[in-house]
């Protein structure tokens with residue numbers, strides 16, 4: 001009987017988790033945060049998820065080592081759009097190192113690692129709303145939709161733009 005109760009508890013949690021997940025995707029898809037072009041980005045990169053057709057253009061404005069502004073444009077499915085929107089919120093004001101750690105944890109969460117596996121960094125990280133995107137694991141084909149923006153972020157961080165606007 002005790003088992004039955006705890007099963008029910010788990011079910012309720014899953015149900016609740018799924019509702020938060022669905023609300024979050026819907027909210028960020030309908031009203032993506034930080035969506036639009038950026039004037040004078042310091043870093044940028046494009047990402048394409050061929051399996052779904054998601055396309056993202058990511059722009060960053062960094063001041064020394066800190067992300068001052070993140071914006072994205074592009075077109076994609078609900079999950080890729082919501083994931084990018086959530087990512088831009090999470091990255092605001094983060095240092096490059098913090099952003100990279102966040103990216104690693106997010107990838108571990110989605111592509112992870114068996115539960116209980118050591119994350120690839122030892123520093124504890126609060127993923128905030130991002131943790132709910134792990135709901136996408138129910139649909140393995142959509143995991144790439146959710147991770148696209150993070151791959152694009154890593155590409156952007158490694159691709160500083162020249163200050164000069166007329167470099168060939």
Ligand code: ZN
Pocket residue numbers: 049052053054076077078079080145
């Ligand atoms: Zn997609």
